[in-house]
Amino acid sequence: MAIEPAGVSLPDNTPGPVPASEPKSTGPGRNRNVLRSVIDHSVTGLSILATVVVLAPLVAILGYLLFKGFSSLNFAFFTQAPRPVGEAGGGMANAIVGSGIVLAIASAIGIPVGIGAGVYLAEYGRNGVFANFVRFTADVLNGVPSIVMGIAAYSLIVVRQHHFSAMAGGIALAIMMVPTITRTTEEMLATVPGAVREAALGLGIPKWRTTISVALRTASPGIITGCMLAFSRVAGETAPLLFTAFGNQFWSVKLGQPIAALPLQIYIYAVSPYDEWHRLAWAGALVLIVLIMASVTLVRIFAGRGVLKGNS
Amino acid sequence: MINTEPSRTRLPAVLATAKNSDGARDEPGEEIPQTISPIRTFLMGRSSGAGVDLLFYGVMVLCAVSIFVIVLAIIFVLFQNSALSRHQFGFTFFKGQDWDPVSGLFGAWPFIVGTLLSSLIALVIAVPLALGVAIFVTELCPKFLQGPISFLTELLAAIPSVVYGLWGIFVLVPLVRDHVGPFLLKYLGWTGLFGGLNIGVGLLTAGIILAIMILPVISSLTRDVMRAVPTSQREAVLALGATRWEMIRTGVLRNARIGIVGSIILGLGRALGETMAVTMLIGNRAEVPHSLFSPAHTLASVIANEFSEATGDLYLSSLIEIGLALFAVTIVVNAIARLLIWAVTRGAPARVA
Numbered sequence: 001m002a003i004e005p006a007g008v009s010l011p012d013n014t015p016g017p018v019p020a021s022e023p024k025s026t027g028p029g030r031n032r033n034v035l036r037s038v039i040d041h042s043v044t045g046l047s048i049l050a051t052v053v054v055l056a057p058l059v060a061i062l063g064y065l066l067f068k069g070f071s072s073l074n075f076a077f078f079t080q081a082p083r084p085v086g087e088a089g090g091g092m093a094n095a096i097v098g099s100g101i102v103l104a105i106a107s108a109i110g111i112p113v114g115i116g117a118g119v120y121l122a123e124y125g126r127n128g129v130f131a132n133f134v135r136f137t138a139d140v141l142n143g144v145p146s147i148v149m150g151i152a153a154y155s156l157i158v159v160r161q162h163h164f165s166a167m168a169g170g171i172a173l174a175i176m177m178v179p180t181i182t183r184t185t186e187e188m189l190a191t192v193p194g195a196v197r198e199a200a201l202g203l204g205i206p207k208w209r210t211t212i213s214v215a216l217r218t219a220s221p222g223i224i225t226g227c228m229l230a231f232s233r234v235a236g237e238t239a240p241l242l243f244t245a246f247g248n249q250f251w252s253v254k255l256g257q258p259i260a261a262l263p264l265q266i267y268i269y270a271v272s273p274y275d276e277w278h279r280l281a282w283a284g285a286l287v288l289i290v291l292i293m294a295s296v297t298l299v300r301i302f303a304g305r306g307v308l309k310g311n312s
Numbered sequence: 313m314i315n316t317e318p319s320r321t322r323l324p325a326v327l328a329t330a331k332n333s334d335g336a337r338d339e340p341g342e343e344i345p346q347t348i349s350p351i352r353t354f355l356m357g358r359s360s361g362a363g364v365d366l367l368f369y370g371v372m373v374l375c376a377v378s379i380f381v382i383v384l385a386i387i388f389v390l391f392q393n394s395a396l397s398r399h400q401f402g403f404t405f406f407k408g409q410d411w412d413p414v415s416g417l418f419g420a421w422p423f424i425v426g427t428l429l430s431s432l433i434a435l436v437i438a439v440p441l442a443l444g445v446a447i448f449v450t451e452l453c454p455k456f457l458q459g460p461i462s463f464l465t466e467l468l469a470a471i472p473s474v475v476y477g478l479w480g481i482f483v484l485v486p487l488v489r490d491h492v493g494p495f496l497l498k499y500l501g502w503t504g505l506f507g508g509l510n511i512g513v514g515l516l517t518a519g520i521i522l523a524i525m526i527l528p529v530i531s532s533l534t535r536d537v538m539r540a541v542p543t544s545q546r547e548a549v550l551a552l553g554a555t556r557w558e559m560i561r562t563g564v565l566r567n568a569r570i571g572i573v574g575s576i577i578l579g580l581g582r583a584l585g586e587t588m589a590v591t592m593l594i595g596n597r598a599e600v601p602h603s604l605f606s607p608a609h610t611l612a613s614v615i616a617n618e619f620s621e622a623t624g625d626l627y628l629s630s631l632i633e634i635g636l637a638l639f640a641v642t643i644v645v646n647a648i649a650r651l652l653i654w655a656v657t658r659g660a661p662a663r664v665a
Binding site: 178 | 465474560
């Protein structure tokens with residue numbers, strides 16, 4: 001990090017064409033230098049243009065979302081279940097609650113398993129053959145397309161249970177959370193100095209207690225950030241829920257029954273031909289984005305405070 | 313008197329350390345008290361904890377093993393449930409042009425073409441832009457802008473796929489139908505890539521949304537790889553009288569090229585497996601597309617679209633075989649990408665320092 005200022009400031013101090021190279025030449029050499037300078041400046045221009053072009057869709061998406069979403073949001077959206085087609089009004093209360101339930105199941109399963117595997121990799125496995133193998137499979141799992149996770153969860157759980165359920169959706173999302181959490185936990189534990197662990201072990205504290213109260217505690221801000229990252233990633237996932245949680249137009253909080261989820265409802269409404277449902281889809285998308293952004297920001301604050309605690 | 317003097321002065325100190333068990337010391341530099349401290353009594357009174365240790369270890373191993381078991385279970389279940397289609401069609405499944413559930417004919421070729429084309433469009437659009445952003449952020453932009461721009465591009469990655477789809481349906485589709493499409497037809501129509509009916513939904517629209525979605529992946533990884541190039545390389549090239557662009561080209565891009573290719577391939581992996589936004593924008597038609605305006609299907613979108621209404625075991629098993637193929641392809645693509653990025657960044661901190 002300390003190197004960066006030098007790396008950044010250096011190019012600024014350098015004049016485009018080097019004056020000392022051919023000071024008085026007027027032939028092709030001079031033209032070449034002009035050309036080089038022109039290319040240099042146009043590349044700078046192009047890269048600025050690229051940045052603007054990249055940020056444009058972000059502004060367009062968020063702006064349009066805020067505009068459409070806010071104009072469609074109302075109190076009923078948060079309190080009512082969807083109405084039948086053709087009837088105005090209604091909301092997505094069931095989907096919001098459903099998303100909460102599915103994500104709670106996913107977190108309850110995914111976070112402990114992910115942290116446990118991360119602890120194994122950092123504290124026990126280290127560079128052993130088995131640990132490297134687990135790392136590789138975690139990377140494989142991380143790369144599995146969400147839709148494939150959906151059909152896998154369908155075949156593994158739904159087919160066996162003979163019906164779609166909130167539980168199956170939660171498990172599918174939990175599996176998607178695990179690799180992210182495992183790898184961040186491992187990385188964060190690796191940053192905890194060995195001396196801290198040795199100090200604890202030297203006091204006669206057993207290894208399990210050292211791991212939980214010293215290593216995990218010290219690394220907790222980073223681990224929490226990793227968990228929230230995984231959470232915000234699966235919070236917007238639709239594909240794994242298509243054939244597991246399946247969606248529900250009615251109130252349901254039963255774990256064994258199909259359940260509505262916000263992303264799923266947005267999808268169904270977005271591809272429908274009804275204006276009223278489009279309106280609800282926009283409102284739902286706004287709520288979803290706000291939930292995701294809020295969870296990310298909350299954790300930033302939480303993690304920031306945690307860092308201070310770890311240092312004192 | 314002389315002998316008792318030190319012990320008398322030491323006694324209060326012992327009491328003090330014994331009382332303030334939280335570690336507050338009155339006199340630093342005092343020798344360690346002979347009495348047994350409460351902490352020590354507490355620790356000695358406990359069992360060795362070997363049993364609990366073993367249990368803890370067991371639970372952690374179990375968590376690690378579960379990852380491995382999950383991956384195995386996914387592969388197994390996809391393999392098993394696609395058996396019917398694999399036996400029925402064999403390898404011709406991937407060459408078959410027809411996807412006709414009514415007459416029981418299933419071939420995945422149209423979806424393979426759709427997947428490749430939409431991902432290719434996404435890469436063609438996203439790679440130059442992502443490189444531009446990465447160059448701007450790492451080499452050119454003022455320091456105070458670095459953080460905000462990185463943050464904003466990563467914000468693009470936080471938007472859920474379904475929201476991209478929603479935005480695509482209501483903003484991008486009309487835009488492609490009324491402006492982008494006719495423009496491309498007018499100026500690039502001679503290439504033969506653009507033609508047929510432009511209804512807004514199709515390969516091009518899906519490719520554009522994919523480009524927006526994979527941009528943050530490519531640009532953030534490219535940035536990391538470019539940062540890993542040692543500053544001495546830049547300085548050396550500049551010292552030879554290079555312009556800034558020449559420095560970036562020969563000093564940075566050339567050194568980081570393997571990692572950049574890796575990040576592009578990782579972006580490709582994302583594009584191949586992306587489901588919801590593509591399903592909402594590609595038009596969903598099971599035919600080999602004949603122009604970039606044509607509605608098509610990707611491997612992922614056909615599963616999302618037809619899985620829940622698939623009737624009959626062969627239909628279902630064909631869709632699962634597509635899932636298996638998608639799984640295999642993304643694993644290979646991701647593995648290659650990770651390997652390339654790892655090859656560049658593995659020694660990064662040491663080399664920079």
